[in-house]
Amino acid sequence: MVTRVGVEVSIALADAVKLANPDVIAAYPITPQTHIVEHLAELVANGELDAEYIPVESEHSAMSACLGSAAAGARTFTATASQGLALMNEVVYVAPPMRLPIVMAVANRSLSAPLSIWPDHSDMMSVRDTGWIQIIVENGQQAVDNTIIAFRIAEDAKVLLPVMVHLDGFTLTHVIEPIIFPTQEAVDKYLPKNRFPLPLNPDRPVAMGEFAPPFIFTETKWAQEVALNNSKKVILKAWDEFAKAFGRKYLPVEKYHSEGAKVLILTMGSSGETASVAIDELRKEGMDVGQIRLRLWRPFPFKELREAVKDADVLIVMDRAISFGGPGGPLASEVKAAFYNQAKRPKVVNFVISLGGRDTTVSGFKEIVNKGVDIAAKGSKNEYEIYGVKE
Amino acid sequence: MENYALYAPRLVNKEEKFTPGHRACIGCGEALSIRQAFKALDRNVIVINATGCAEIFASQLPYSNWELPWIHTLFENTAAVASGVEAAYKAMRRKGGNLPENTKVVAMAGDGGTSDIGLQALSGAFERGHNFTYICFDNEAYQNTGNQRSSATPLGSATTTSPIGNKSIGQFSWKKNMPEIAVAHNIPYVATATHGYPFDLMAKVRKAVDTPGPAYVHILSVCPTGWGSATDTINRQSRLAVQTGVFPLYEVENGVYTMSIDLPKLRPIADYLKIQRRFRHLSDDVIAQIQKRVKLEYQKLLEKVNVTKRTKSKSKTGSRKAPAR
Numbered sequence A: 001m002v003t004r005v006g007v008e009v010s011i012a013l014a015d016a017v018k019l020a021n022p023d024v025i026a027a028y029p030i031t032p033q034t035h036i037v038e039h040l041a042e043l044v045a046n047g048e049l050d051a052e053y054i055p056v057e058s059e060h061s062a063m064s065a066c067l068g069s070a071a072a073g074a075r076t077f078t079a080t081a082s083q084g085l086a087l088m089n090e091v092v093y094v095a096p097p098m099r100l101p102i103v104m105a106v107a108n109r110s111l112s113a114p115l116s117i118w119p120d121h122s123d124m125m126s127v128r129d130t131g132w133i134q135i136i137v138e139n140g141q142q143a144v145d146n147t148i149i150a151f152r153i154a155e156d157a158k159v160l161l162p163v164m165v166h167l168d169g170f171t172l173t174h175v176i177e178p179i180i181f182p183t184q185e186a187v188d189k190y191l192p193k194n195r196f197p198l199p200l201n202p203d204r205p206v207a208m209g210e211f212a213p214p215f216i217f218t219e220t221k222w223a224q225e226v227a228l229n230n231s232k233k234v235i236l237k238a239w240d241e242f243a244k245a246f247g248r249k250y251l252p253v254e255k256y257h258s259e260g261a262k263v264l265i266l267t268m269g270s271s272g273e274t275a276s277v278a279i280d281e282l283r284k285e286g287m288d289v290g291q292i293r294l295r296l297w298r299p300f301p302f303k304e305l306r307e308a309v310k311d312a313d314v315l316i317v318m319d320r321a322i323s324f325g326g327p328g329g330p331l332a333s334e335v336k337a338a339f340y341n342q343a344k345r346p347k348v349v350n351f352v353i354s355l356g357g358r359d360t361t362v363s364g365f366k367e368i369v370n371k372g373v374d375i376a377a378k379g380s381k382n383e384y385e386i387y388g389v390k391e
Numbered sequence B: 001m002e003n004y005a006l007y008a009p010r011l012v013n014k015e016e017k018f019t020p021g022h023r024a025c026i027g028c029g030e031a032l033s034i035r036q037a038f039k040a041l042d043r044n045v046i047v048i049n050a051t052g053c054a055e056i057f058a059s060q061l062p063y064s065n066w067e068l069p070w071i072h073t074l075f076e077n078t079a080a081v082a083s084g085v086e087a088a089y090k091a092m093r094r095k096g097g098n099l100p101e102n103t104k105v106v107a108m109a110g111d112g113g114t115s116d117i118g119l120q121a122l123s124g125a126f127e128r129g130h131n132f133t134y135i136c137f138d139n140e141a142y143q144n145t146g147n148q149r150s151s152a153t154p155l156g157s158a159t160t161t162s163p164i165g166n167k168s169i170g171q172f173s174w175k176k177n178m179p180e181i182a183v184a185h186n187i188p189y190v191a192t193a194t195h196g197y198p199f200d201l202m203a204k205v206r207k208a209v210d211t212p213g214p215a216y217v218h219i220l221s222v223c224p225t226g227w228g229s230a231t232d233t234i235n236r237q238s239r240l241a242v243q244t245g246v247f248p249l250y251e252v253e254n255g256v257y258t259m260s261i262d263l264p265k266l267r268p269i270a271d272y273l274k275i276q277r278r279f280r281h282l283s284d285d286v287i288a289q290i291q292k293r294v295k296l297e298y299q300k301l302l303e304k305v306n307v308t309k310r311t312k313s314k315s316k317t318g319s320r321k322a323p324a325r
Helices: A010-019 A034-045 A058-073 A082-087 A122-126 A140-155 A184-192 A212-246 A270-283 A302-309 A331-338 A362-378 B002-011 B027-040 B053-058 B079-094 B111-116 B120-130 B179-183 B198-210 B231-243 B286-319
Strands: A004-008 A024-027 A052-055 A076-080 A102-108 A133-136 A162-166 A175-179 A253-256 A265-266 A289-294 A296-298 A314-319 A348-351 B047-048 B070-072 B104-110 B135-137 B189-194 B215-220 B252-253 B257-260
Touching: A004 A010, A004 A076, A010 A034, A010 A076, A010 A102, A010 A140, A010 A162, A010 A175, A010 A184, A024 A058, A034 A052, A034 A076, A052 B079, A058 A076, A058 A082, A058 A102, A058 B070, A058 B079, A058 B120, A082 A122, A102 A140, A102 B111, A122 B002, A133 A140, A133 A212, A133 B257, A140 A162, A140 A175, A140 A184, A140 A212, A175 A184, A184 A212, A184 B286, A212 A296, A253 A302, A265 A270, A265 A362, A265 B252, A270 A362, A289 A302, A296 A331, A302 A331, A331 A348, A348 A362, A362 B070, B027 B053, B027 B135, B027 B198, B027 B231, B047 B079, B053 B104, B053 B198, B079 B104, B079 B120, B079 B135, B104 B111, B111 B120, B111 B179, B120 B135, B120 B179, B120 B252, B135 B198, B179 B189, B189 B231, B198 B215, B257 B286
Parallel strands: A024 A052, A024 A076, A076 A102, A102 A162, A133 A162, A265 A289, A265 A314, A314 A348, B047 B070, B047 B104, B104 B135, B135 B215, B189 B215
Antiparallel strands: A004 A175, A133 A296, A253 A289, B189 B252, B252 B257
């Protein structure tokens, strides 16, 4: 029997972690991630989750402890946001080439300065090139599901890479949503035991993290790139089997009224649901517009994106971060790269929206779509526009 | 004593877990200290190694000088990585994982990785009480990158970032007292050691690893390359550091201080300073200043030994005479 319960998304995500039965959680509190780690600490304190909770003294140490834990062969989880992700950045880079399957929830939040605790994607973009698998969700159910899925992907012998599950701070972490929790039995069936192939073990000594002189460094990076690209097959299979077991299907690029539509809007994260309402209204008003949502940020789903956009003339890309002095938003820049060498490509129009938690409403999205169509037709001297900025 | 000199070396474990063939400089005190430290241990050890000399000279892909499970990740996070390994073993063992028995976690770093950039992670790991041993191999500067000053560099030492000049005597600050910082965390075991006293070093490392909870061993490791001293006298330099009181050998077990060697009289520090190029510019005034400080610190240490001994014996008496309520 499927029951939905109303629960705060952070608590739900922590309960999903519990269902995955991790051995070690190392975390440092930061808004808006706190409710996730508080609930995990509580579960451990009550004996409901048998794990070591390491209350580390910084995010740098949180990720470092995760490296040690994963290297010892333990199922390992952490969560962070914003400044925390920035502080651990150095360590974030280390996990993928060392092939350590850590799962981390990131409650997306803007980066200082000025200080803001509210959501945007500047933190998740700052780790874009670290080599992690990055999944971004847009509601609580997706957060729960993909947390469980993340362990399965990360620990797959064909992958052995860390996975970030991104959920927008406050907009998702602090809202109560109806959630369907999978049963422990079903999760145990879906998620096999962690069998890290070469853990730190005195019975079978290994050396991990040696330094690489120029004669071999390039090969280590090549191997890392091959591993990340190959992970996509496993990600797709993990999502597929999740759909078979639990009935909810995820794809790297998800479509909403996009088939045949001439104008498409591309969203990533929680603003996608608001945008969908705008799409409904615009379609009711007779506009030929659809939406695509990016679920997988790394490895970037070039093939799926091209396929989803093949019929469109205009692609309006929503970014929640700025690449300063660059082409605008990081998502648009990726999208443009995906189409530059294609014979048929849409006009790409880029808006930066919702920085530091500012709402973009349904009417806002409608305005953006209309404006985007206009810019696509007439052109613009600007590479991108920051929607709603008071200049 | 004669018999001891004859037979004791034969009692030392012949097995090398840190094998020959590494790329350390000639006369490296750190390589010698590592070799001694791991001779004192069995094979049930996981090594967490910070970035630094030891990591660079013994772990170039695809080679390794370690016959133990070994991991290096970064510079400043060694104690945090060790926390993760320790917690992982604890959890997996509790949950019925098939793991070897009695696994020990030993983290190691240089003085920069310990008293500068890694201090926060180390303090956190001590405070949380992880069951691990942390060894600081102290060669008194960033020697891996070419002798830049650290907070463990002693006053007056010429390094590349505390050079001597018209307005500089070299290092401008006193050496940070790292063992005392460890003691301040109330961890069960803290010790100082140096390769010039190998049996003492091995006994302390063994004791540290056998202690449940966090243990800290601070090992002075002579660096002839950085210090500008003769490569064939590193053990003499190491012993002079102890005999002049510059680097006293002691243990702190559950807060109780014990001196490891009885020195009826300290040798003048000039004996130690004059054989190292890094100190050769020092004026008599500065040497006198250092001498004064070394004596003061040594005295403070002896007082701690006396005070904690007294407290220990008092508390014993006290417990016997606990008043009935």
